[in-house]
Amino acid sequence: MTLDLSPLWISLKTASTATVITIILGIALARWMVFGGGKGKEVIDTLVIMPMVLPPTVVGFALLLIFGKSGAIGQLLATVGASVVFSWPATVITATVVAIPLMYRTARGAFEQIEVNSIDAARVLGASDWYIFWRIIIPVSLPGIIAGIILSFARALGEFGATIMLAGNIPGKTQTIPLAIFLAVESGETQTAFIWAGIVLLISLSAILAMNYWSKIQYKFDQRVRS
Amino acid sequence: MDLVVDIKKDYKDFKLEIKFQANQETMGILGASGSGKSMTLRSIAGIVIPDRGRIVLNGRTLFDSEKGINLSVQERRVGLLFQNYALFPNLTVRENIAFGIRKLPGVERLRRVEEKMGAMQINHLHDKYPYQLSGGEQQRTALARTLVTEPGCLLLDEPFSALDNHIRGQLEKELLDIFASYDGVTLFVTHNLEECYRVSKNILVMDKGKAISCGCRDEVFLTPPNVKTAMLTGCKNISAMGRVNKHTVKAVEWGCNLEVDEQNIDGYTHLGIREHHVTMVDDGDLPNTFPCRVSRVVETPFSVTIFLKIDGRGGGTDRDYDIQVETSKEAYALQRDQIYPWYVQIKPAHLFFMTE
Numbered sequence: 001m002t003l004d005l006s007p008l009w010i011s012l013k014t015a016s017t018a019t020v021i022t023i024i025l026g027i028a029l030a031r032w033m034v035f036g037g038g039k040g041k042e043v044i045d046t047l048v049i050m051p052m053v054l055p056p057t058v059v060g061f062a063l064l065l066i067f068g069k070s071g072a073i074g075q076l077l078a079t080v081g082a083s084v085v086f087s088w089p090a091t092v093i094t095a096t097v098v099a100i101p102l103m104y105r106t107a108r109g110a111f112e113q114i115e116v117n118s119i120d121a122a123r124v125l126g127a128s129d130w131y132i133f134w135r136i137i138i139p140v141s142l143p144g145i146i147a148g149i150i151l152s153f154a155r156a157l158g159e160f161g162a163t164i165m166l167a168g169n170i171p172g173k174t175q176t177i178p179l180a181i182f183l184a185v186e187s188g189e190t191q192t193a194f195i196w197a198g199i200v201l202l203i204s205l206s207a208i209l210a211m212n213y214w215s216k217i218q219y220k221f222d223q224r225v226r227s
Numbered sequence: 228m229d230l231v232v233d234i235k236k237d238y239k240d241f242k243l244e245i246k247f248q249a250n251q252e253t254m255g256i257l258g259a260s261g262s263g264k265s266m267t268l269r270s271i272a273g274i275v276i277p278d279r280g281r282i283v284l285n286g287r288t289l290f291d292s293e294k295g296i297n298l299s300v301q302e303r304r305v306g307l308l309f310q311n312y313a314l315f316p317n318l319t320v321r322e323n324i325a326f327g328i329r330k331l332p333g334v335e336r337l338r339r340v341e342e343k344m345g346a347m348q349i350n351h352l353h354d355k356y357p358y359q360l361s362g363g364e365q366q367r368t369a370l371a372r373t374l375v376t377e378p379g380c381l382l383l384d385e386p387f388s389a390l391d392n393h394i395r396g397q398l399e400k401e402l403l404d405i406f407a408s409y410d411g412v413t414l415f416v417t418h419n420l421e422e423c424y425r426v427s428k429n430i431l432v433m434d435k436g437k438a439i440s441c442g443c444r445d446e447v448f449l450t451p452p453n454v455k456t457a458m459l460t461g462c463k464n465i466s467a468m469g470r471v472n473k474h475t476v477k478a479v480e481w482g483c484n485l486e487v488d489e490q491n492i493d494g495y496t497h498l499g500i501r502e503h504h505v506t507m508v509d510d511g512d513l514p515n516t517f518p519c520r521v522s523r524v525v526e527t528p529f530s531v532t533i534f535l536k537i538d539g540r541g542g543g544t545d546r547d548y549d550i551q552v553e554t555s556k557e558a559y560a561l562q563r564d565q566i567y568p569w570y571v572q573i574k575p576a577h578l579f580f581m582t583e
Contacts, residue, residue, distance in 0.1 A: 117313035120274050121369075123300040124307045125327035125376060135326075139317040 003192065006172045007180035008199060010091070011157060014176055018095035018156040023149060025096075026103030031133065034111040035119075051162075052101035060165025063094060067166065090167035091174050095156035102151040110144025111137060146215045154204050230380055230412040234270055234280035234290070243267070243277070243436040253406050253413040255427030255444070257420060257459055263436040264416040268382040271414075272307045273300040284379050284412070306378030310385040312369040314357040320344070320368050321353040327376040343371040347401075363394040374405070380412040387422065399426065420461050424448060432456045453582050457499050463551040465499040465581075481549040483537055486514050488575045495580035502532065502553040504577035507562050511570045518568035522548040524559075531559040535571055 029048060033041055051059045067084050068074045077083060084090045114137060122132045138145070160178040167174040169183060177196050184192040233246040243263045247254075258264045269275040271282055273289065281291040284305070289298050314323050325340050344350045347367040357365055366386060373381070386402070387395045403426065406413055417423045423430060423444075430447045432440045432455070440447055440456040451457040457465055466480040470492075477484050478498060485498070508516055518538035525532045534548035550571060554562070562569070 115311075115313060117309045117311060118315055120269075120272075120300075121307070121309060121313040122315070122326065123274070124272050124303075124305065125372070126301045126304070126330075127326070128301065136315050136317065140315075 003195060004171065007175050007177045007196065010088070010172075010174070011176040011178075012203075014088070014091040014095050015153055015157040017092045018099055019149065019153045021092070021096045022099045022103045022152045022156070023145075026100050026148065026152070027107050027145065029100075029104050030107035030111055031137075033108055035129075035137075048104050049101050051098045052105075056098060056159070056161025057165060059097060060094060060162035063097065063162060063166045067093070085166060086168040086170065086174065088167070088174055091159075091163050091176060094162040094166050095159045098159050098162060099152035099156040102155055103148040106144050106148030106151065107141065110141030110148075113144070114140055143215050146211050150208055150211050153207055157200065157203065228285055228411055230271070230285075230414075231281070231283040232267070232271060234267075234277035234282060236266070236270070236275070236277045236279075241436055243270070245433070245436065245438050247431050247438055247441055249412050249414060249429070251410060251412065252428035253415055253426060254429045254431055255423040256414060256416045256431045256433060257423045258418065258433035259459065260418060262433040264418075264433055265384050266436075267433070268307060268384050268414060268416055271303075271380070271382060272305050273298065273303045274307075287379070304376070304379050306373040306376060306381045308366075308369055308373050308381070308383045308386050310388055312357075312362075312365040312389075314365055314369055314372075316357050319354050319356055320349060320360070323357070323368055324372045324375055327372060339375050343375045346374075347371045361394075362390045363398060366390065366398060370402075370405070374409075378411065380414070381406075381409060383413070383415045385416055385418070388417075388419075395422075402426065420459070432459050434459070450579050451499075451581060454497050454499075457497075457579075457581055461501075462499045463502045464505065465497055467496060468498045468580075481537055483517055485573060485578065486575050487578060492580045494582070496583050497581045498578050499581060500573055500577050500579070502551040504574065505550055505552040506572050506574070507533075507552060507554065507558070507565075508570050508572045509565070511568075513570075513572055515575060516570050516572040519550075519571045520567075521569070526556075529556060530554065531556055533559070535569075537571075538568055 029044070032038070033045065054062075064085065065071050066073050067077075067090070069078065069083075069085075074083070074085070084093060118136065119132060122136055123129075127135070158178055159176070160182065163174070163176060164179060164182075169175055169179045175183070177200055181193050181196045181200075184190070184196065228251045230249045232248070234243065236243040241261075241263070243266055245263065245267055256264045256267065266275055270277050271284075271289070276297060277290065277292070279292045281293070282289045283291075284303075288294070288296050289303050290296060315326065318326065321340055321344070324343060325336055328336050328339060331339070341350075344353060347370060349364060349367050349371065352360060352364060352368070357368070360368065370386075387398060390398065399422065406426075415423070415426050417426075427444055429442065430440075430444045431438055432447060434455045440452050447456065448460050451460055451462065454465055466478040469477045469479060471477050471484055474486055475484050476487055476492070476498065510516070511518060519535040520538055521533060522536050523534040525534070531554055533552045533554065535550045535552060536547060537549050550573070552571065
């Protein structure tokens, strides 16, 4: 039996791309929520959190409505001759949408832990908001952010329901590992399903171990991590 | 070197409306918690933006609502020291101190950081993180971090309140040396009146967002202009008064008539006397001397406070008393053997008069 490895590469590519987008968007959103001003925070917060509480198939259905031929973004893309439905970018879109709530919530939690006085102290000492963000906020909340990254990556890697709705199950194109497992089980290839399940387990475990190890050596200033 | 503050800010349940001027001499801001002391400092630093008014530091306008000037926190260049130090947990002591002068050239930066660490005696801690420091060491680091930027004024927000007494006294002495060598405006916020007196030359007393008195420390402590100030500066014996004749007033709460030195007391509504100025005497014929009964006695390590009820006015229970007397342990030991009635004297010279 020869195993088609394409689901592995597609999964890794999708999960990594989605995680990178999730980190940027999730942290930017969390930063705005905690430190930024402006209105409409509750509405945005609810919208971002929604995919976490909705069944993935509902998320997929909603995305299909938005990105489909008659959807707002779908029509916009059609004007430049592009379409995301049943294409690889669709796997990234769904993985990102379901992973963002995790990144956003954990980053927000970490930011909220930071003592407001130390941020005010930094401003009084003449530091710009950007400098404070990179020099104080990010380093101090890195353990939380790393946890968010691990959770987001795992979620993106395991995404199934919304992906099959928006991206379909096209081998070599949009078929990620969870979809391959589904197909294998459905067609009675238990052994293939086992192999894929094992691979997913390996990837997830090593990601968690690597990040935990890294955060430990990085966090010499944080008593909680050290002891 | 001076600071002019005249600001207003409305919140739903609090109104800050304060106006004062400070010069090179350290000004202590005294007030109960929630009186707006910290908010005043934060307004000067630019963390809180007032609704109206202006703030001028050393001739430089930091805020002026009429002219539409509002310098950003970063541009104001003031030094603000927080009660809980607010050090950056991810930076070492040296990095914390260098934070505010990171734009200086490397050599100069290093020189100034080393100099300040030396002055605050924290050289040996340079590569430690804040969590590894004691409270006193953290506050020294925070002080060094502020002073190294050579700020236009120093604003200290209850800098010692999280420290234990021993370290507190030590740091207070060092702080006085720093104030002496610092030639800018210094504002020192505290709710500890003794600390306030020791550290400051001038005192501003705040209550409910307003300045209720302001002046040199002895003026404020010895002749508080109003009842709130007297209470905040620790005066325990205050009574409403009514005029009887030229030399006599009636202390309403204490139910007695008191002789007063000939002076102009028109317009005053209350009188007060500090508890250590009230004395126990043997001779009932002295001026302003009344027989009294003891309601309660409270001992502290080195002094005794006696709660007295002027005789013939009932009472005698724990909470029913007219006047508090503070006396030394030794004096109380002698007094305890005296036969009743005891006599309490309220010397005219020690009485002061206030408005509501």
